[in-house]
Amino acid sequence: xxxxxxxxxxxxxxxxxxxxxxxxxxxxxxxxxxxxxxxxxxxxxxxxxxxxxxxxxxxxxxxxxxxxxxxxxxxxxxxxxxxxxxxxxxxxxxxxxxxxxxxxxxxxxxxxxxxxxxxxxxxxxxxxxxxxxxxxxxxxxxxxxxxxxxxxxxxxxxxxxxxxxxxxxxxxxxxxxxxxxxxxxxxxxxxxxxxxxxxxxxxxxxxxxxxxxxxxxxxxxxxxxxxxxxxxxxxxxxxxxxxxxxxxxxxxxxxxxxxxxxxxxxxxxxxxxxxxxxxxxxxxxxxxxxxxxxxxxxxxxxxxxxxxxxxxxxxxxxxxxxxxxxxxxxxxxxxxxxxxxxxxxxxxxxxxxxxxxxxxxxxxxxxxxxxxxxxxxxxxxxxxxxxxxxxxxxxxxxxxxxxxxxxxxxxxxxxxxxxxxxxxxxxxxxxxxxxxxxxxxxxxxxxxxxxxxxxxxxxxxxxxxxxxxxxxxxxxxxxxxxxxxxxxxxxxxxxxxxxxxxxxxxxxxxxxxxxxxxxxxxxxxxxxxxxxxxxxxxxxxxxxxxxxxxxxxxxxxxxxxxxxxxxxxxxxxxxxxxxxxxxxxxxxxxxxxxxxxxxxxxxxxxxxxxxxxxxxxxxxxxxxxxxxxxxxxxxxxxxxxxxxxxxxxxxxxxxxxxxxxxxxxxxxxxxxxxxxxxxxxxxxxxxxxxxxxxxxxxxxxxxxxxxxxxx
Amino acid sequence: xxxxxxxxxxxxxxxxxxxxxxxxxxxxxxxxxxxxxxxxxxxxxxxxxxxxxxxxxxxxxxxxxxxxxxxxxxxxxxxxxxxxxxxxxxxxxxxxxxxxxxxxxxxxxxxxxxxxxxxxxxxxxxxxxxxxxxxxxxxxx
Numbered sequence: 042x043x044x045x046x047x048x049x050x051x052x053x054x055x056x057x058x059x060x061x062x063x064x065x066x067x068x069x070x071x072x073x074x075x076x077x078x079x080x081x082x083x084x085x086x087x088x089x090x091x092x093x094x095x096x097x098x099x100x101x102x103x104x105x106x107x108x109x110x111x112x113x114x115x116x117x118x119x120x121x122x123x124x125x126x127x128x129x130x131x132x133x134x135x136x137x138x139x140x141x142x143x144x145x146x147x148x149x150x151x152x153x154x155x156x157x158x159x160x161x162x163x164x165x166x167x168x169x170x171x172x173x174x175x176x177x178x179x180x181x182x183x184x185x186x187x188x189x190x191x192x193x194x195x196x197x198x199x200x201x202x203x204x205x206x207x208x209x210x211x212x213x214x215x216x217x218x219x220x221x222x223x224x225x226x227x228x229x230x231x232x233x234x235x236x237x238x239x240x241x242x243x244x245x246x247x248x249x250x251x252x253x254x255x256x257x258x259x260x261x262x263x264x265x266x267x268x269x270x271x272x273x274x275x276x277x278x279x280x281x282x283x284x285x286x287x288x289x290x291x292x293x294x295x296x297x298x299x300x301x302x303x304x305x306x307x308x309x310x311x312x313x314x315x316x317x318x319x320x321x322x323x324x325x326x327x328x329x330x331x332x333x334x335x336x337x338x339x340x341x342x343x344x345x346x347x348x349x350x351x352x353x354x355x356x357x358x359x360x361x362x363x364x365x366x367x368x369x370x371x372x373x374x375x376x377x378x379x380x381x382x383x384x385x386x387x388x389x390x391x392x393x394x395x396x397x398x399x400x401x402x403x404x405x406x407x408x409x410x411x412x413x414x415x416x417x418x419x420x421x422x423x424x425x426x427x428x429x430x431x432x433x434x435x436x437x438x439x440x441x442x443x444x445x446x447x448x449x450x451x452x453x454x455x456x457x458x459x460x461x462x463x464x465x466x467x468x469x470x471x472x473x474x475x476x477x478x479x480x481x482x483x484x485x486x487x488x489x490x491x492x493x494x495x496x497x498x499x500x501x502x503x504x505x506x507x508x509x510x511x512x513x514x515x516x517x518x519x520x521x522x523x524x525x526x527x528x529x530x531x532x533x534x535x536x537x538x539x540x541x542x543x544x545x546x547x548x549x550x551x552x553x554x555x556x557x558x559x560x561x562x563x564x565x566x567x568x569x570x571x572x573x574x575x576x577x578x579x580x581x582x583x584x585x586x587x588x589x590x591x592x593x594x595x596x597x598x599x600x601x602x603x604x605x606x607x608x609x610x611x612x613x614x615x616x617x618x619x620x621x622x623x624x625x626x627x628x629x630x631x632x633x634x635x636x637x638x639x640x641x642x643x644x645x646x647x648x649x650x651x652x653x654x655x656x657x658x659x660x661x662x663x664x665x666x667x668x669x670x671x672x673x674x675x676x677x678x679x680x681x682x683x684x685x686x687x688x689x690x691x692x693x694x695x696x697x698x699x700x701x702x703x704x705x706x707x708x709x710x711x712x713x714x715x716x717x718x719x720x721x722x723x724x725x726x727x728x729x730x731x732x733x734x735x736x737x738x739x740x741x742x743x744x745x746x747x748x749x750x751x752x
Numbered sequence: 753x754x755x756x757x758x759x760x761x762x763x764x765x766x767x768x769x770x771x772x773x774x775x776x777x778x779x780x781x782x783x784x785x786x787x788x789x790x791x792x793x794x795x796x797x798x799x800x801x802x803x804x805x806x807x808x809x810x811x812x813x814x815x816x817x818x819x820x821x822x823x824x825x826x827x828x829x830x831x832x833x834x835x836x837x838x839x840x841x842x843x844x845x846x847x848x849x850x851x852x853x854x855x856x857x858x859x860x861x862x863x864x865x866x867x868x869x870x871x872x873x874x875x876x877x878x879x880x881x882x883x884x885x886x887x888x889x890x891x892x893x
Contacts, residue, residue, distance in 0.1 A: 287819065
């Protein structure tokens with residue numbers, strides 16, 4: 042046997058096709074020669090014509106199925122696979138109509154096999170939409186020739202039935218003597234036809250079902266879609282029409298390569314890069330997020346684009362090196378958020394519309410809402426600088442300072458189960474941050490997160506610390522700041538989201554205020570005339586309340602009316618307490634004398650949030666410094682059944698579970714101001730009359746978290 | 753030196769370029785032929801995003817037109833069946849016609865937009881429609 046270049050001549054593989062051809066042509070020829078003349082004479086001349094047409098059809102399809110390129114992919118050139126070669130994972134996943142489909146690396150052809158493509162070992166080629174390798178035609182059946190193969194089967198079945206039927210007719214009608222040659226031949230032809238009819242009809246029926254289902258033989262046999270959903274089907278009718286009526290696909294092999302007539306010569310144009318535009322891309326979980334920032338405006342828009350041909354989603358690891366400070370934080374937050382939360386909460390991305398313009402002031406304020414929440418009075422006292430820190434160091438972890446605890450009253454025993462998750466991010470970083478315990482006290486600065494994880498962690502820290510000091514918020518001097526702050530970042534920020542920055546800033550201011558305040562000069566506060574978004578209003582409210590608390594003698598009943606609870610943050614309102622709150626005081630209904638205090642509710646429905654009322658009235662919160670603020674959550678419900686919000690500065694306490702859930706809610710809702718609904722500017726104290734229970738107040742902090750302050 | 757010159761000559765002859773950027777197929781809609789419109793980061797400094805995306809979108813439109821199942825493709829199929837597929841010897845299929853249009857479009861784009869920027873798009877058909885490659889040629893050689 043002569044050895045072909047690279048391939049040996051194997052006669053064995055031609056046996057089936059030869060046999061098929063011989064049987065087909067031979068039997069039909071005999072039929073035409075021996076049976077048809079008699080039939081045409083005695084029955085009808087149409088019979089041979091009909092049979093001839095069918096036979097021609099069979100032959101044509103048989104030839105096309107045999108000789109047509111099934112859709113062989115040419116081998117990939119070297120330049121295409123040089124990146125993939127050694128480091129390439131074996132599989133690449135793409136999402137097709139919502140279903141994950143794996144593409145396997147073909148070592149022979151050196152590319153990732155497109156969906157439905159398979160490598161035929163007989164032909165040693167990757168074939169597009171590979172159906173099977175048919176030995177009877179000695180060819181692969183793929184995208185280009187499946188139609189012909191299918192029609193071949195149909196026509197062959199028809200032909201066999203015709204031959205058998207007319208042969209039977211011939212025999213039955215006995216036009217000639219039974220023992221004649223013609224009769225014998227007809228009988229033989231009938232036998233052959235009858236013999237082949239069973240497998241051919243079976244195969245035909247099988248393929249009819251496949252076509253109707255939009256599957257290939259390969260998929261059916263390997264059970265890929267067994268019990269599952271086939272992403273390649275468009276419905277029975279469309280599948281059939283696609284097989285039969287679509288335009289024949291082109292072949293890939295054997296094409297003349299077009300000569301490159303275009304000359305590529307320098308000098309080359311380059312796209313203009315505006316000074317103010319910086320495009321940052323983050324790859325995260327197969328989702329590409331692009332952030333474009335303009336220096337001037339500093340508005341950060343997040344665009345997400347998902348790459349369909351994504352590799353197995355890598356763990357989120359944005360390239361931090363590109364970003365600095367706020368930007369990094371933002372992008373990370375966005376990325377992570379988008380990757381983690383995007384699907385769950387459409388509004389999520391809006392959360393991260395931070396304004397870099399803020400960055401100077403808000404580098405510290407870079408942290409999202411929860412950050413500000415963290416400012417604790419104590420912390421602020423202790424670490425006045427912490428707020429301003431822009432670095433991201435998870436120092437919070439290292440600082441479960443004991444001081445604050447001592448400083449605080451036993452309320453701290455309430456624990457800060459601050460749920461890092463409530464910071465609004467469900468990232469794992471939050472979880473890790475959670476572990477650090479809630480020691481609060483430090484105002485861990487709103488650090489600009491350099492890394493997603495760190496950012497979130499720091500977020501968490503902040504929340505964890507629960508040191509949300511609303512002192513600054515409460516001080517009137519803050520109002521203008523609020524205004525300015527508000528105005529600054531706000532223009533486009535989604536309601537919930539600017540607040541974190543705002544809060545942070547407020548926190549900073551609060552710091553300064555704090556000192557002043559503790560000096561005993563607490564200027565009477567008016568409800569902030571400025572309308573902020575919900576969160577900011579909360580902040581304002583909380584600040585104001587705090588202010589009042591400080592001014593007033595302690596120990597009066599604390600019915601605070603929480604201002605509109607900035608509960609937006611937490612999406613899933615799970616806390617019964619919040620619900621209770623809601624019941625207690627529908628938002629906006631209770632005309633509480635107090636200005637709206639910022640209430641950070643746990644995840645609860647907007648109404649509920651509103652309903653929370655900050656527990657104690659504006660009593661001077663000094664004695665409450667030591668109070669622990671716990672996020673109102675279901676767990677906290679018993680203690681904090683009453684939303685007492687006010688002591689913003691107190692460290693938030695939250696039972697861990699609640700925190701977790703809250704966090705989840707936070708992350709989902711992204712600080713949603715949406716949930717909050719319209720909050721009366723500054724003044725809408727949350728009409729929640731939350732009876733103080735065991736001296737526990739709920740304070741709504743920045744970011745919609747609710748802190749329970751135990752008095 | 754000689755080797756350098758030689759390789760440069762080869763470069764010019766074969767029009768192989770310094771680096772290649774590949775735009776992969778977008779399989780999000782099944783096996784319909786479309787390419788990803790996301791902008792490859794490597795081209796960021798070479799060409800405006802808009803232009804590139806527009807090119808890819810136009811290509812996708814062409815392919816959608818080629819694969820469209822409508823009256824014309826049905827008639828073509830019937831005709832082919834009726835003539836025992838001999839018609840394919842004489843006539844171009846609808847798909848092939850669109851492919852020619854695509855090839856012309858790509859050449860046009862190369863001349864007008866990409867070559868001045870040192871890029872060269874290749875017809876995905878050459879690679880089995882798996883990828884659109886755009887070769888970059890650095891100005892520095």
